[in-house]
Amino acid sequence: MNRFAELLDRLAYEPGRNAKLRLISDYLRHTPDPDRGWALAALTGALSFKHAKGGMIRTLIAERTDPALFALSYDYVGDLSETVALMWPVDPHHRPNATPSLSDVVDTLSTLGKAQLPAQIARWLDALDETGRWALLKLVTGGMRIGVSARLAKTAAASLGDKEPDELEILWPGLTPPYLDLFAWLEGRGEKPSNTDPAPFHPPMLAHAIEDADFESLNADDFMAEWKWDGIRVQAVSGRDPEGHIVARLYSRTGEDISKSFPDLLQSLRLPAAIDGELLIMREDRVQSFNVLQQRLNRKAVTPKLIQEFPAHLRAYDLLAEGEHDLRGHPFEERRARLAKFVEKLSDPRIDLSPLVPFNTWDALKAARADPASAGAGQDAEAVEGVMIKRRDAAYVPGRPKGPWWKWKRDPMIVDAVLMYAQRGHGKRSSYYSDYTFGVWNGANELVPVGKAYFGFTDEELIEIDRFVRRNTIDRFGPVREVTHEGDQGLVLEVAFEGLQRSTRHKSGIAMRFPRISRLRWDKKPGEADRLETLEKMLAKLESGRAA
């Protein structure tokens, strides 16, 4: 448990992706089975313990500490698990000599009844140190939140055997903790585990963003185009188990099994196939905005009411397999034709074909992208994020190969905003003020914050903004500096963003989607920056375009 605790502790503080990978792979390399397998399960979210809840932990600490001291401590620390981990009273002279291993904890928790749990947790807490107790409580209450995705943990595991993460991703659904066969294969001691899952994940093919210069070397005749819908990219796979029953699964782009969140869509996957498509919310034959989809994504429990209000829909882009046949080696044009037939055969209201965008020159496609409504997207135009351009003859290649697929997003929305606060970044940027809060003018002629951005600028621009922040600081709050923002003094930032939504968390009542700094407007005075009413008009336009 101690090594695992140290790993979680470091991961919780480490912002860098590569450093996190190194920490995890170092742990997996130097920790014996089965502990490392349970750790991998914990990091990939494959472990959950039903009975351990915050209330039980609170009772345990209340039985052992002075309530006034606990209240003062909790108030200071702000996190229940952490407060308990730190103030858990231990007699240093009577510390049990054996600390539990991660396997001990997992094994015991899987068999223990609810009634015996508090005493067992208390015994472990007695035996662990501060970091160990913190990790144990995070583990059993299921609130790890250490900034590690399942994908990252799998990538670290794959690196043990110099394997591509996608290779592991394909095997993953067939593996069970503590993954002894997986580690044996990665370390060259055993056979590659076979994925016997009848509905396996297929590592997806991704596109590069196209630049203006790219078009010169590309012949429009070699390509087909389709709308890029503003939902979430998913893979819907179904197959038959040995008994002949259909097994259907929905995967995210990274291979996470998200079937449980979309039971309504799952029942539509009645024929064995693997479809690459976009998950959308459809109401009365109209694609809803991403904001609407998010309302479904944010819920933990999938209730009948939620399903009824936010019906899930799959808009199909590509067919990777049909029945027993793997189609990934076939040209896109052929896969697309089979997809059209397949969707027709399935004939399910929840699954439809994403239409092609007809064009014969790049200029024609440019015009369609600028006005999707007139180019076939009709009433769904507001849910179009841009166009995808795919080579007719391209095979389906996992990863992001350059050339066969391009994405051409719609131009972002843009406003001029005023820099109000700057915060120091993390990792390589920790000596730079690189996170910016910016605002626009409201009706009372005050600046109200409308968003935060920490990318979009070049390294040179970062240095310029950093210098501006240091020279124009008017107040400091820990790592945050407030900078001059008067009508005639301050820095105007051109902010690009993908969408707007109403927000109760922001004083302005509006939140931006994917905001980034697109330009520094040294030529403008803050007084010339945009006003909140401009954003409100943009939002109203978005809402009227989608709701009617």
Place this chain on the structure above:
Amino acid sequence: MRAEDILVPTPAGVCCKRGGFHIDPVRPVQKALITHGHSDHARAGHGAVLATQETLAIMRLRYGDNFAGTSQAIRYGEEIKLDGVTVSFHPAGHVLGSAQIKVACDGFSIVASGDYKDVPDPTCTPFELVPCDVFITEATFGLPVFRHHDAKGEIDKLLRSVALFPERAHLVGAYSLGKAQRVIAMLREAGHDKPIYLHGAMEKITRYYESRGIDLGQVELVRGAKKSELAGHITICPPTAMGDLWSRRFPDPVFAFASGWMRVRARARQRGVTLPLVISDHADWDGLTSTIAATGASEVWVTHGQEDALVHWCTSKGLKARPLDIVGYGDEEEADVTPTEAEA
């Protein structure tokens, strides 16, 4: 005899009217007894200063030769009579030269402990328990969540990180007086024998430690080093330097910070620390409470820090306790030497 007949808290600090002196006054006074060299306790401008030889030397390094009108050195355990009261200095285990000050009169004694810790530190004389009637304690870490545990484990954590990321520099924020030298000495104890780099602001104090016979191994200044040389090495710097332009000379630095505050995650995160090291020169909660109990004092005065919790604990143990509201202690870090941004 009442405690207040010997010492009374005043805005300038704890004052002994009968002996005509203050202890660690926060503003200039005629005669000051100084527990240790940290800038919130040892200020310049007093008429006369009585302190250990090391504390006087540190004040001289920080404030120059004219740091006080006159100065007098006192050895640990030596007794000096000042107008009817007897004062003696006893090791506090906090930093080099740090002392608790015992003030006794007619068989009644008060110990002003200054800042102290009751755990081993290779750079200073260990804390000595001084029985007394009234104990004046700090409360920097006076909450039961502050458990500093074993500093050696934190040093091991740092060394494991250096081994795992040999292409990166490791910057360790540490207070200039005491913590910096203790971290270096503990790294040496743990067998780390590579050169350790130092921020220029810490040079004088560190050389002084070495002149007092504390072996710190090969310590180099960052100033002369190339960026590539700093990879795989540990550099000690004032905490404020980590967020500064100065830190840009390091290859992909890991930001460590050696402090008792690192025990609480929100504090570490707020500072952008990626490798918090819980190494403190102050007693933790267990240290504070066990020391208070062991002095045998029936009354406790609590100075700077989390007074509420410690006063509550004393009361629950049947001890008389009161907070002393003296403004000005506990900001050693703020007063620590800050490198200017122009330096980069």
